Amino acid sequence: MFTISSLAQQLGGEVIGDGSMAITGVAPADQARAGDLTFAEKPSYLEAAEASHATAILVPGGFESASKTLIRVKDPRVAMAKVLPLFFPEEIHPAGIHPSAVIDPTAAVHPTAHIGPHCVIGADVSVGERSVLMGGNHIGRGSRIGNDVRLHPNVVIYSRTQIGDRVRIHSGTTIGADGYGYVFDQGQHRKMPQVGNVIIHDDVEIGSNASIDRGALGPTVIGAGTKIDNLVHVAHNVVMGKHCLIMGQVGFAGSTHLSDYVVIASQSGIAGHLKLGTQATIGAKSGVMRDIPAGETVLGYPAAPDKQAKRQWIAMAQLPDALRRLKILEKQLAGMATPGS
CATH class of the missing domain: 2.160.10.10 (Hexapeptide repeat proteins)
Incomplete structure (x- = not known):
């Protein structure tokens, strides 16, 4: 079992809130239960995490929460990659x-x-x-x-x-x-x-x-x-x-x-x-x-090159409309032509 503080120490993170609570699992915000750690990279993700049952949230620097304990780290995804093996260790194959x-x-x-x-x-x-x-x-x-x-x-x-x-x-x-x-x-x-x-x-x-x-x-x-x-x-x-x-x-x-x-x-x-x-x-x-x-x-x-390719794709998307307008112009020009010209 890990506490929030012990996980933060392993991650080089900062605890904002009660670090003594136990963390027993890891889950996305929409599936988190009491005891779980989740993470939020953006403010919208933080809102979802705060509304969840998660006990703590991994966040980047500067994030605040009135309802959840946070672990502030440099990069929440990197921190999660380090945390997951603690809770889901690889199968051990005996010699x-x-x-x-x-x-x-x-x-x-x-x-x-x-x-x-x-x-x-x-x-x-x-x-x-x-x-x-x-x-x-x-x-x-x-x-x-x-x-x-x-x-x-x-x-x-x-x-x-x-x-x-x-x-x-x-x-x-x-x-x-x-x-x-x-x-x-x-x-x-x-x-x-x-x-x-x-x-x-x-x-x-x-x-x-x-x-x-x-x-x-x-x-x-x-x-x-x-x-x-x-x-x-x-x-x-x-x-x-x-x-x-x-x-x-x-x-x-x-x-x-x-x-x-x-x-x-x-x-x-x-x-x-x-x-x-x-x-x-x-x-x-x-x-x-x-x-x-x-x-x-x-x-x-x-x-x-990506900018050139994107311009080409935009131009291709505009071709049907350009062809339609060309046909209209051709009809107009044909109507303007005088006999024998």
Whole structure:
């Protein structure tokens, strides 16, 4: 159990009101009960939180309340992200190897790791401290899995993949499948062997049913702290920088390079061999066919600078009315024309 004051201390926050009351849970304002902590980023949210049964509210600096105890913090969302694990800790997986797991004699599995049912660990694989393979995971020959890695059920890791520390990969994702490489030869498409690998740096999270292909020759690289959503396809030899955000259903063609802090919104397609600069932002459902400079935001298909794209959308919306007026003008001009002119 936590008190308001003990939570504020952990968050570096300031208590406004009675800090001795117990906090037993966390909930949104419309579902909060006595004992719950909720949060409010805006005055309208604060009104809803004050009308709720919540015992305390996380707020930014400057907020006041006559009816609720507040914890003032720099950023309520960041504070909530720190609070939630206190009340909803991750499932603990005890160290050990399930009897149904198949582990090659040359593999090195740390004694603190958890290997769940029906896992297959190939030759010369290493699994680091406290890492968890939940079940049905296949780890290919020569792969390296760091410390505190968590592979959810049915994640498949192809050979020679390198995974850093504190990486999370969700169910159904495949890392290191062959890249899409073919050459046309005598009337048929001949497969170009994909002999590279995948390197995933520390603190990466990859959603469910994603696919990250191995490089054709060198590696496909996912930079430290990058977060990849569900149903994303990363083609061979793509290189992502640090702390990128890739949202659902994004597709990358081969050999594109992302610098650090790139954000790509859902259902966008990125052509091959491009460069996306630091803090570039790609709007949802965009088709990127050119390099994007650092800090630029683009939208649309083909993607254009956001202001330009918005002007184009406004102009497109005005086309039906413009066409109607054009037809009226054409009729007027036709009526004004003299015979034989």
